[in-house]
Amino acid sequence: MSYEIKTGKEQAAPILWTGDFYNEGTGSGDIFDTLKEECGVFGVFGHPEAASMSYYGLHALQHRGEESAGICVANGRDFNYHRGMGLVKEVFDKDKIASLVGDMSIGHVRYSTSGDSRLTNAQPLVFKYRDGDLAIATNGNIVNEPLIRKQLEQGGSIFQTTSDTEVLAHLIARSQKDFVEATKDALQQLVGGFAFLLMTNDKLIVASDPHGLRPLVMGQLGEAYVFASESCALEVIGAKLVRDIEPGELLVLDKDGLREDRFAEPKRKALCAMEYIYFARPDSDLNGSNLHSARKRMGSRMALEAFVDADIVTGVPDSSISAAIGFAEQTGIPYELGLIKNKYTGRTFIQPSQELREQGVKMKLSAVRRVVEGQRVVMIDDSIVRGTTSRRIVNLLREAGALEVHVRITSPPFKNPCFYGIDTPDRRELIASYKSIQEMCEEINADSLAFLSPEGLIQSIGGYNSDDYKGGLCLSCFDNDYPTQVDFGGEEKDGCSC
Amino acid sequence: MSYEIKTGKEQAAPILWTGDFYNEGTGSGDIFDTLKEECGVFGVFGHPEAASMSYYGLHALQHRGEESAGICVANGRDFNYHRGMGLVKEVFDKDKIASLVGDMSIGHVRYSTSGDSRLTNAQPLVFKYRDGDLAIATNGNIVNEPLIRKQLEQGGSIFQTTSDTEVLAHLIARSQKDFVEATKDALQQLVGGFAFLLMTNDKLIVASDPHGLRPLVMGQLGEAYVFASESCALEVIGAKLVRDIEPGELLVLDKDGLREDRFAEPKRKALCAMEYIYFARPDSDLNGSNLHSARKRMGSRMALEAFVDADIVTGVPDSSISAAIGFAEQTGIPYELGLIKNKYTGRTFIQPSQELREQGVKMKLSAVRRVVEGQRVVMIDDSIVRGTTSRRIVNLLREAGALEVHVRITSPPFKNPCFYGIDTPDRRELIASYKSIQEMCEEINADSLAFLSPEGLIQSIGGYNSDDYKGGLCLSCFDNDYPTQVDFGGEEKDGCSC
């Protein structure tokens, strides 16, 4: 049986291979860094301690980017900002936060890639232009950025970063209109998935792409407005979640308060499904769904679509714990701690050499021998990217004495690159794009492998009007149905360049 | 109904108040640092990469002490060692590990207290004495250390640290016997709970107090022997768990291999129950019980002893997640992520000011509004120390909209200080020592409060021959029944001074 993704209103067919050598595996981005986080933004309007609020807010968004952090505050006269490489708590100390005086601010945490982790790319980017100071923080990716950049260069523009944000600044600066109109014009030229925070000395602008591909929420804290990539960052400062920013929406906050506007008509709502599956924090709500609960439902649904009899259920930490508990609740198979992640690893940790790994030295993840020994194990994971990581985890379980390892992935097979802010490998490296489920199952050394169906995923996430096309989600990495144009004659860009 | 701890073979009476205003709360050591970790030790004999093995082993024991770390290696001629303040990954880098050449080593991680966190106290302590080099690493506390120290000072000894370890070194150095006999003599003078690793240029000695109060396990890695406070440190380097060190046992490892000896007759086995309840890592095994599984059983048992109808069960992370899952499995009430801990906090994190906290800025822990709002919540925690932390967590849940908060503590009321290595507040600060369960319930603002009975605890832990007195556990912090003499006329010491 060859695998085929069913979408739309058709009946869900569990993506399951039950032949000789069963089925599928997992990526576990947070363990082996296969999928990269894609930045977080945080904005404050009208709070006297905007920098402190940003510090705690960005800290709550830290999982979205561990490479660099920055905060820029405005006080009506000028900007003060600080950016640095590292975690929020490493980049800022009390003195630095105290020096950032102002009641309006935008902040950013940035993910890490090997090639381009320069401080110059740390956001918010800050510019001087005709009308004064301008700061921008972004999450997402502009697909046609290379084309626009080329045009700007032809027109004599210079670039100091590789960030999409700089392109936006150029477009605004070159417009002859006022700041708000110039920003609208500029945004209309962009194709992609993005959430932008822009700040001048007296205005804060908040915008989301016409498909709402990247998450962005608004909260209130007393009289102040707060904006964040995820609601967990509101909760941590005691702010109340008001609503999600709409596709194509553009909010302007200034001395006249909040003005709701838009730079584009909303198109098909298509929030990134991977936010639900893997990226967002379990205590965040997106479009009315709590993430932990949604993941539990994915696990439950998985149990219905591809039940397997076993002794214990375990999840690959941290992202698949919720789903594993859901699978256990649905099946009655006890949830156990079969895998454990060492929470103390990080940049400065000495990774074991290949030789030591072969001698048995574990990396960030260990199997718990007494729990899995002699057991038939259901291992829940969120995705399989290249397959190598899944194979390693399955083998960890086997070496710890698991009799059987049944892998259940709470998403459909990952076959297509993301153009909207997630840093994915080349399509040729995506195992699901060139192997059948059976082949993948063999490759990762599992006893069986199954993926959640797209329908299962959509229904688990819920929170959307069921009339929305594909539940209001972008499933392009699974089904190749991109909400925007993604081919610009070779001048397009995938991944993330915020 | 006044609370009364039942022990021995009597029938378990659930420690539950169900009056008007119900019952009890929790300490959550890992969240608010009320109970301090108490050091971890790691030893290697006969492995050419002893320092690397120690690095990974100590890293797995990091939860037992985040303040300082150290490794001393021997190569038959001299010692090389390095100690520093901070996490294992901060204290050591590749060059430092590479410089520690030798096939025998002892290492240590130390917990943090405010008063005495000096580098001079970082272990292993290294001494020169008549017979050459001596290094010692300890976990535990010697109750009569002040008395011995005073005697040594009267005899002209000087002390450079406040560590028990230095006392042991003096006793050994002052003996006229050979190293092994001198060590036995010295250990016999000590009263308390301790696990010691001692190393000379050609010998490694491993010893546990006569009650086996502190955990200490032996593993094998090929021809090499490995010793650790917890089995998780064996697993991470691929070593096989052989057995727990026995009460009063003393192992000698040298060119003649491993010799099993003892310095004292074993007394009542009394392994620290708090290791099961809170300290040890869930993937460790102690005396044949996996910690995660034991905690799940505590949660299950709790459900039987003090069931309460509710909509969701949540655990205070990280230590009470396992128990909460057990409670949920037993009751069918779904386990949900009602509380979440921010994994990025740490030394350099700027703690919110009291003023900011009052404005709603959360610390390390947040309640997940969408999960708890409008729900009746069972909150599982491991212990209540002063009660202030429990009150804060209950209030977090209420502020997030919980209708009811029923607190279930997976241990009996904590009423007595520890003399064997856990840094507890003064008895007068232990809320259970001066308040009834009803009063505590009110104090922490819960709808009901219950504690696990001692019998429930003992049976949940299991792993011991049921004939062992109190299941082979030390329950003195609950029942005031200390396995050793603890009163030395004012010259005794509680807490931890490794």
Next chain:
Amino acid sequence: MSYEIKTGKEQAAPILWTGDFYNEGTGSGDIFDTLKEECGVFGVFGHPEAASMSYYGLHALQHRGEESAGICVANGRDFNYHRGMGLVKEVFDKDKIASLVGDMSIGHVRYSTSGDSRLTNAQPLVFKYRDGDLAIATNGNIVNEPLIRKQLEQGGSIFQTTSDTEVLAHLIARSQKDFVEATKDALQQLVGGFAFLLMTNDKLIVASDPHGLRPLVMGQLGEAYVFASESCALEVIGAKLVRDIEPGELLVLDKDGLREDRFAEPKRKALCAMEYIYFARPDSDLNGSNLHSARKRMGSRMALEAFVDADIVTGVPDSSISAAIGFAEQTGIPYELGLIKNKYTGRTFIQPSQELREQGVKMKLSAVRRVVEGQRVVMIDDSIVRGTTSRRIVNLLREAGALEVHVRITSPPFKNPCFYGIDTPDRRELIASYKSIQEMCEEINADSLAFLSPEGLIQSIGGYNSDDYKGGLCLSCFDNDYPTQVDFGGEEKDGCSC
């Protein structure tokens, strides 16, 4: 007698007040940071270890800027660069230097100001533009930069730094010509004093303003060419000094070797006299004069112009030691170590509070009591800026027991701001601009004060054809005779913004 600066071919009149209460004082830039260093540049073409050479070269130029350092290397395909805050040795380590592979490079050290010491201003600045990569390092100041910047902003340009360098990049990018011609066009629009190094993937351009205001020398190291702000940076890597770059000259280095060109006709040669007086290292040669020797001659000349009988001569370290030795040689009064500077101070040094200073705690500079006690002291210094520092030093000598303190300044009174790269205070703060020499003498509490005459300065520096107007020097800070237009209708800028 009122003070009057004599210039040109007139007879030198020593600038000396010998009334009741004598005369003048000093600034001592290196001690109390009144005058700021003004950046150093270093370039390499055709050396396989360009980054290493740059490291040592920039290190030799460290006195020109302690705030930030950076190196960008080219290898024919792309750029690799690293910049950071701090000293060269702090910004770079072995790994970083090793990662900068290429045979062409430009580097920079930047001085420190309080207001704008951001990493974003650290050079070399690196840009992408139509034709590829572009890196620029600058020393100096463009007087009409604000005007050009304004025009560029009107044309839609954005700026990320406050550096002049960014303006140059914009001008080049907006030109339709090829790189070399575009650079020439751009440079022609600039008014000021500057030394520029520009690098693309295949070309290095070296340029000096039409007056040659800032120093820039060329050296050879085997087949490689090396460029530096001062010759000491050539010496340290074993390169041979070839010559100084000429006013208006533009050198192009590429696969065809070195091509000598110019972007402007040379105008009146006007090398900054303060380089000789204070900034440049004593072991550097500028225009054929060794700096130490020139300073000795200034001291000698000073002795002739304003002799005073005394017991000892001392110099304010480090910059005035050479002059003090010259004064001593000329007069026979012994040179003694009356003042000493603590070489270990630096950024992290805790400056004594005002209260401690009043209690006698010395800063970086101390008087040596046994040397000065009971002595009549000639104190040689290079300049007086605000007068406060001179007063402090004179008082240090008096407190140490000096009977008399005669201050001799080896430059004319400093009366006018610099527009060409030296960060001077506002004219109103320059004590010489509003006080007579007699008043200054009183203000700094000296027994007598004299300044070197402009003629004396010119003749001491020597090294120029005597036919050159004002010895080929810019003396504008003394005589208000600026070589370029400095008034652009309020859109001009003084100081330094490299």
Next chain:
Amino acid sequence: MSYEIKTGKEQAAPILWTGDFYNEGTGSGDIFDTLKEECGVFGVFGHPEAASMSYYGLHALQHRGEESAGICVANGRDFNYHRGMGLVKEVFDKDKIASLVGDMSIGHVRYSTSGDSRLTNAQPLVFKYRDGDLAIATNGNIVNEPLIRKQLEQGGSIFQTTSDTEVLAHLIARSQKDFVEATKDALQQLVGGFAFLLMTNDKLIVASDPHGLRPLVMGQLGEAYVFASESCALEVIGAKLVRDIEPGELLVLDKDGLREDRFAEPKRKALCAMEYIYFARPDSDLNGSNLHSARKRMGSRMALEAFVDADIVTGVPDSSISAAIGFAEQTGIPYELGLIKNKYTGRTFIQPSQELREQGVKMKLSAVRRVVEGQRVVMIDDSIVRGTTSRRIVNLLREAGALEVHVRITSPPFKNPCFYGIDTPDRRELIASYKSIQEMCEEINADSLAFLSPEGLIQSIGGYNSDDYKGGLCLSCFDNDYPTQVDFGGEEKDGCSC
């Protein structure tokens, strides 16, 4: 002519070879680290800001030890102390100094050796013993320390450091007498050269060995007493130099004020001559002589003993600048800056590889080509240790074009190891111990070489009653006449182990 050191009252014979190929070379400790600094101590009694005073005082003594620094303060109840690796300004920050509250303190800076630069050796060492707290800071070396240490170990003592200080603490602790008497007893057992500061909660003890081998001065700052290795540390905090501590003297400071006592009869006064020649700061006074002035006299005397006609005189920085100026004043040959030291080098500086050095990359020291080219140069240095450094410096001058290089060393040939606190190489590595002056001259590639005679040295230093044997100096490194017993049957120790 074979070289022979003349001592005592005999007529000075200049140590000069003037044969065909002349003579001798130099050590230049501060440039190439051949001779090691030997620690500095600083004590305060009765000042409310004892820690701040110590910070500035130790900073002024930084040249005596760059490896580690520490301060311990007493406040009548307990000690507070902080020690760390690095410079004073690196080890301490404002918060640390502010936390060291007390009006009595002792501090220490420690020199750097490769082998044993452990933090555990950082001073002050702090002990607990029978009578309470004890802190000790030392400069010097105890020759019979190994013997005492062995006896103590036989008696059951343990040692945690390799410092002499720990031996002293043991001896005091083992005495049955009160603290002051116990200290006296202990000091009487020590043979060597040492300056000790000891502190309890209510007493400060200051002591110097019976020959006064190491410098130690007393000052007053208002009502407070201050003690330091050199007077420059008094000057910097505004304290007045009172006097040098006498040989065998022991001062006790407590609530009854200052009591002058002694633990031993004074023996032949023998202050280390190398302090005058090289170690001490030029602005310090020792025994009434200012160091800069003494060094100038050495240069003058050298000119008389071994004049050579030349064009310029230059000194090896920093230690020989003063002597070079003296030589120039005496001879009329101008002093020029022929050699320059880069002040920015330090621990983190990347030393050029051998290959780069051969290509001409200079280390810390450069010759100034324009100054020395075509000149006959007199190069003044303080000592020759192995000869390799002298050869390098001579060659630097030759490569820069010097026609002749005449080396003049302002001390006699260095032939014998130091037992009193200076870290010297093995005797077999001391070039003067196995080569004639002619051979040394050839070895270092000089045109002529001369050493200052012992008489010349003694008379230059002056400041002592001429009746004192050898001018009250220890010249043992030159003449093998050690003031104390230095042979303890193989149980002695040379160098420095403070």
